Amino acid sequence: MEHNNLLEEAKKFGFTQDQQVWLKPFMNYPARQVGDVKESEDDSLVYFAKRFEMFRDKVNNLLQRIEASDNKGSFLMKVLHMKEQVGSYDALGDFEQLYHTLATAEEEINETIKQNREKNLSIKVSLIQEAEAHSESIDWKEATEKLKDLRTAWIKTGPVEKELTDEIEERFRNAVENFFERKKNFFEDKKRMQNRAYERYRDLINQSYHLANSEEWEETTAKLKQLQNEWKEVGGNLPRKTMTTLWNNFRKAHNHFFERLKRKIQKEKNASRDQFYEQNFERKQELAVEAEQLLQDMSLNDAVKRAKELQAEWKKVGPVRPDVSDAIWERFIKACDRVFEMSSLEHYIRKRQQASNEEYSEPDGLQARINALRDFIKSDKTELEVLETNLDKLNDSPSNEAFRNMLKGKIRNFNRKIGTKTALIEMFQSQLSAISR
Numbered sequence: 001m002e003h004n005n006l007l008e009e010a011k012k013f014g015f016t017q018d019q020q021v022w023l024k025p026f027m028n029y030p031a032r033q034v035g036d037v038k039e040s041e042d043d044s045l046v047y048f049a050k051r052f053e054m055f056r057d058k059v060n061n062l063l064q065r066i067e068a069s070d071n072k073g074s075f076l077m078k079v080l081h082m083k084e085q086v087g088s089y090d091a092l093g094d095f096e097q098l099y100h101t102l103a104t105a106e107e108e109i110n111e112t113i114k115q116n117r118e119k120n121l122s123i124k125v126s127l128i129q130e131a132e133a134h135s136e137s138i139d140w141k142e143a144t145e146k147l148k149d150l151r152t153a154w155i156k157t158g159p160v161e162k163e164l165t166d167e168i169e170e171r172f173r174n175a176v177e178n179f180f181e182r183k184k185n186f187f188e189d190k191k192r193m194q195n196r197a198y199e200r201y202r203d204l205i206n207q208s209y210h211l212a213n214s215e216e217w218e219e220t221t222a223k224l225k226q227l228q229n230e231w232k233e234v235g236g237n238l239p240r241k242t243m244t245t246l247w248n249n250f251r252k253a254h255n256h257f258f259e260r261l262k263r264k265i266q267k268e269k270n271a272s273r274d275q276f277y278e279q280n281f282e283r284k285q286e287l288a289v290e291a292e293q294l295l296q297d298m299s300l301n302d303a304v305k306r307a308k309e310l311q312a313e314w315k316k317v318g319p320v321r322p323d324v325s326d327a328i329w330e331r332f333i334k335a336c337d338r339v340f341e342m343s344s345l346e347h348y349i350r351k352r353q354q355a356s357n358e359e360y361s362e363p364d365g366l367q368a369r370i371n372a373l374r375d376f377i378k379s380d381k382t383e384l385e386v387l388e389t390n391l392d393k394l395n396d397s398p399s400n401e402a403f404r405n406m407l408k409g410k411i412r413n414f415n416r417k418i419g420t421k422t423a424l425i426e427m428f429q430s431q432l433s434a435i436s437r
Contacts, residue, residue, distance in 0.1 A: 003046055006053075010045035013052075014092035021048055026096040034090040045092060052093025058082070059098055063105060073113040073158075079105050121160040124168050127153055131175035140183050147176055190237070200234050201246045208253035217261055224254055274321075281320040284328050287313060291335035300343055307339040330416075337420045345424070348372055366432045373421045373428075380421070384414040 014023050014034070021035040021044050037044045059082055066075045083102040086095045131150050137143035154172060159165065204227050214220040231250060238246070287310050294303035314332060319325065349368060353360065360368055391407045394400050 006049040010049035010092040016041040048092040052091035120158045135175045212256045288332040
């Protein structure tokens, strides 16, 4: 504003008297001195008019900030402070207009504050209702987190009307404190229960270790099983790490005793099994000896019949020690094979004699038997070669394992039969040599 306009504005709201600058009365404020005349009266009036412009600019700046802010209530004290300054600020200007402007701003802020406090009251009532809903919860973890969130939201929510503040603060605090008091009591009770459970577990462990080296096998087994049942009934809900340690100690004592019991039973079983094996071995030796004597002690037909009976009896005899099993079996089956091979040979010779309608002399009969056995061996070797070729061609796939084992079994049988026929040839050759002498 130009100098002359400022002077005119200053004279409208002020005047000089006795070298003093005065502000005219307005509203309920009386006229008051705002300063002294320094150089000239006009210059002094302009100076205080400029001061008013400065003060008005501050008011306008404050109003702009209020307008731009979302939290208008925070400006209330500043508005009241400036409104108070209207009656004491040393300047010349339309303070009445500024007063009404600031009063309007105060009213608007108070209305905003009222609306906000009503909104805050609604929010806090809702928070109280949620807190009270969780106050009686036994889902301690979830409710604790929820109440912490509610408490944070409560702190962030602005104030309500003063006459309601104490009531709603107490109501919210009671809901929260009630839950945490219940939670505290619960975990204290739980801790006491855990301590009792812990001591009970320790007692069961000590009893178990006391029994771990007992020689009273049946009685101790029953006692330890009873302790195991009592262990299951303790409960207590101890921490997992603690429970794992206790259980491992309890189980260690029980394992120690039952491992000792297992070794004792196994030792007894081994002794009984060794005796069982020995009895079976003696019986199989008897069967093998009898099989070896069949051709000397019986006619061929009776020997074949008895060999079959011996094989049936062999199957009824239990196992023998693994280190002698194969040997006694080979001895027995070779003796039986000798009977069956001899039976097959004699059947073949009879058929040849019937076909040729001739009787063999003893040397011719022996030679015929030797020749027949050689032919049989030749046929067996041909079959054996086919089996061995098939086995060599078979790949190592696990799916072929059963077929491979079958081929190996047949190969063993053919080798054994060839060996039996070879032994018979040697016997007949020996008899033939004795006749030739």
